[in-house]
Amino acid sequence: MPSAQIRKIIHVDMDAFFASVEERDNPELRGKPVAVGYDGKRGVVATANYEARKYGVHSAMATSTAKRLCPQLIFIPSRIDVYRAISNQIREVFYEFTDLVEPASLDEAYLDVTVNKKNMRSAWTVAQNIRDKIFAQTGLTASAGVSYNKFLAKSASDLNKPNGQYLISPAEGDAFIAHLPIAKFHGIGPATTEKMKSLGIHTGADLRAWTLSDLQSNFGKLGGWYYRIARGEDDRPVEPHRIRKSVSSETTFVNDTTDLEYVLESLDTLANEVWLWAETAEKYGRTVTVKIKWSDFEQSTRSRTEKTPIDDKQLFRQISAELLRSVFPFPQGIRLIGVGVSNFDIIKKKTSAQISLNI
Numbered sequence: 001m002p003s004a005q006i007r008k009i010i011h012v013d014m015d016a017f018f019a020s021v022e023e024r025d026n027p028e029l030r031g032k033p034v035a036v037g038y039d040g041k042r043g044v045v046a047t048a049n050y051e052a053r054k055y056g057v058h059s060a061m062a063t064s065t066a067k068r069l070c071p072q073l074i075f076i077p078s079r080i081d082v083y084r085a086i087s088n089q090i091r092e093v094f095y096e097f098t099d100l101v102e103p104a105s106l107d108e109a110y111l112d113v114t115v116n117k118k119n120m121r122s123a124w125t126v127a128q129n130i131r132d133k134i135f136a137q138t139g140l141t142a143s144a145g146v147s148y149n150k151f152l153a154k155s156a157s158d159l160n161k162p163n164g165q166y167l168i169s170p171a172e173g174d175a176f177i178a179h180l181p182i183a184k185f186h187g188i189g190p191a192t193t194e195k196m197k198s199l200g201i202h203t204g205a206d207l208r209a210w211t212l213s214d215l216q217s218n219f220g221k222l223g224g225w226y227y228r229i230a231r232g233e234d235d236r237p238v239e240p241h242r243i244r245k246s247v248s249s250e251t252t253f254v255n256d257t258t259d260l261e262y263v264l265e266s267l268d269t270l271a272n273e274v275w276l277w278a279e280t281a282e283k284y285g286r287t288v289t290v291k292i293k294w295s296d297f298e299q300s301t302r303s304r305t306e307k308t309p310i311d312d313k314q315l316f317r318q319i320s321a322e323l324l325r326s327v328f329p330f331p332q333g334i335r336l337i338g339v340g341v342s343n344f345d346i347i348k349k350k351t352s353a354q355i356s357l358n359i
């Protein structure tokens with residue numbers, strides 16, 4: 001394949017995924033504002049249906065805020081196993097069209113359909129077929145973005161949501177990006193948006209006016225990425241077997257705490273979860289990171305990197321605990337604690353036969 005060939009990339013994303021599943025399985029909910037999530041102290045909204053979004057309710061919003069905005073909001077607890085099963089169903093649909101599928105989360109994936117199993121020339125038609133098939137098999141709607149790279153396909157999939165699709169052709173890429181507000185750039189979060197605004201960068205066209213070296217001096221490594229996406233350039237391949245680079249687990253306390261023993265105990269539970277994953281995947285990392293979110297929502301992280309992969313559970317637990325102790329006495333209450341492992345080297349433990357008996 002000549003390297004200059006223009007790729008055909010589709011980004012598929014289910015509409016109000018968790019909430020749509022709940023409406024599908026309980027028709028009484030239809031037409032009413034619904035949020036999926038934990039309805040308790042410190043609960044957050046995982047997602048809201050489009051009815052609830054009219055009131056301003058959205059993902060990651062505190063339950064209490066959501067109820068204030070929409071007092072008649074119906075809360076449904078998550079059924080993650082059901083969502084996972086549907087996620088597998090939609091992946092099977094993708095594989096009917098191409099093996100170049102990169103799942104990005106339970107409800108979204110990138111597909112490279114430049115060459116596809118149905119020999120369809122039009123990526124637009126492939127997207128339409130995929131969405132029809134998803135609906136036929138799950139009763140749920142999806143939206144899609146069709147373009148010549150991942151960045152633009154991802155941006156496009158939001159433009160005709162719900163139950164629609166949008167094409168950004170090579171001829172349209174430049175103009176699309178020029179008009180795109182910075183806050184809408186996928187991967188540019190609220191903090192960077194604010195920084196860009198303070199530098200006078202409000203749209204893609206503003207971003208494009210900056211030189212590579214000026215962007216690098218203001219944004220470090222990411223400067224180069226911003227330079228390229230301002231020009232619609234994104235050569236990241238669709239990676240069907242993307243390797244997971246880290247795994248972590250975290251928990252938010254019901255009440256902020258400064259109790260060391262209590263936090264250590266919680267951390268140990270999380271470390272056990274992370275360890276179970278490492279053993280199951282037979283992936284052992286060299287870096288352990290502990291994350292702490294304080295009462296004022298500021299975040300601290302502490303990490304330690306060993307010379308060799310940490311393949312011993314006690315050692316992993318011990319490093320996690322030491323990292324936490326390094327911030328004791330706590331300057332303020334702890335709201336959330338997390339622990340993760342990264343920098344994987346894939347090794348087989350000598351005792352893997354024993355381990356497989358335990359999991």
Ligand code: TTP
Binds near residue numbers: 017018045108
């Ligand atoms: P999204 O695709 O971001 O959202 P969505 O499918 O609910 O809505 P949209 O129509 O805008 O695509 O996320 C997919 C699912 O992931 C979502 O249904 C619930 C879950 N999720 C969370 O649990 N927490 C979050 O903060 C987000 C963003 C999503």
Ligand code: MG
Binds near residue numbers: 013014015016017107
């Ligand atoms: Mg979605």
